Every structure is written in C-alpha cells, then in structure tokens.
Amino acid sequence: MDYDTYGSSAVELAIDLANAERDEGPGWAAAFLRAHDEWFDAGTPLDLAPADAEHAAATADLVRAVAVAGSQEEVIARLNDLLALASPQPYATDHDGELHLHYARADAPVLEQLTTTVAMGLSQVVVQHGWQRIGTCSAEGCDDVYVDTSRNASRRYCSNTCASRSTVAAYRARRKA
Numbered sequence: 001m002d003y004d005t006y007g008s009s010a011v012e013l014a015i016d017l018a019n020a021e022r023d024e025g026p027g028w029a030a031a032f033l034r035a036h037d038e039w040f041d042a043g044t045p046l047d048l049a050p051a052d053a054e055h056a057a058a059t060a061d062l063v064r065a066v067a068v069a070g071s072q073e074e075v076i077a078r079l080n081d082l083l084a085l086a087s088p089q090p091y092a093t094d095h096d097g098e099l100h101l102h103y104a105r106a107d108a109p110v111l112e113q114l115t116t117t118v119a120m121g122l123s124q125v126v127v128q129h130g131w132q133r134i135g136t137c138s139a140e141g142c143d144d145v146y147v148d149t150s151r152n153a154s155r156r157y158c159s160n161t162c163a164s165r166s167t168v169a170a171y172r173a174r175r176k177a
C-alpha cells in the first residue's frame, strides 16, 4: 500500500487490532502485542495486566465503530471517544533507517503506545482522506475492517481472497438464475 498519500501507516495497526480474533479469551491481547511488537519502542515490556485486555478490546471496538458508522457525525463522535483514550507525545525518529513519527512517548507502557498509535493513525487517515475510506468487508460471512487506499475509493473487500470469493459467488448466482 502507498502510505505516502495516506498519511500514516499506523492505520494498519488500527485495522489489525479491529480484526483481531478475540474468541479465545483475554490471552488474545498479549498474542496481538507479540505479533505486532515492531510497532512498540524497542525494549517495551509486552506484559499486560488482566484489565488491559479489556482496554485493548474497547479500543478495537471503537475502530470498528468508526468503520461501520453511517454518518460523519457518528464518525466524529467515535473518533473522539478513541482519541480521548490516547496520550500522544509525538517524536521524530529514524530507528529503522527511515524518518517517521512515533505518536506515543517511547517509555510509555505498551497499552498506552498501542491505544495512542491506533487513535492517531486512524484519525489522520479519516481527517485527511474522509471517513468513507474506513469500511467493513462486503463478502458474505466476513466483517473485517479495511482501509481503502485505492485511488478512486472503490474498495469493498478486506482482501483479495474475499473479493475473488464474492466474484465467484456472484457468477454462480447469475448462472443459476
């Protein structure tokens, strides 16, 4: 994806969080953090207190609420709920060789880094490119959240898999008819 035109790659962390599988109980949050540790300052302890999984779930729910919102008014309300959880203290870094911004202070607890990065990344994309850019998959049986980075804002599916699955289903439905 081309993030030069999309302001913030941190929106990807927001999308991943919204789509994280939570059925297996509170351990999902720790597993999510481990799988996304490149987003947190090196050396940040990834351990969570039991209540932290609930906070991460609340953040995930707010990202999803922005994606399913049907009006700008609703998007603004949910986005502000999300931003109220953030503690931004941005700084510039080139720790990976490329100059970019981090949104949370480097020594913040991992949950604070997660919430802040997700809130700032999502908000940037929404205010710069419009709330319609965040949506949920149109494929049957899938409700994953996506960010639409297509030039003409034409995306409807979370992935190529869902897009081709839906194309095949539509073709079969036409043939039956």
Ligand SMILES: [Zn+2]
Pocket (backbone or CB within 6 Å): 093, 095, 096, 100, 101, 102
């Ligand atoms: Zn970085």
Ligand SMILES: [Zn+2]
Pocket (backbone or CB within 6 Å): 137, 138, 139, 142, 143, 144, 157, 158, 159, 162
């Ligand atoms: Zn999908």
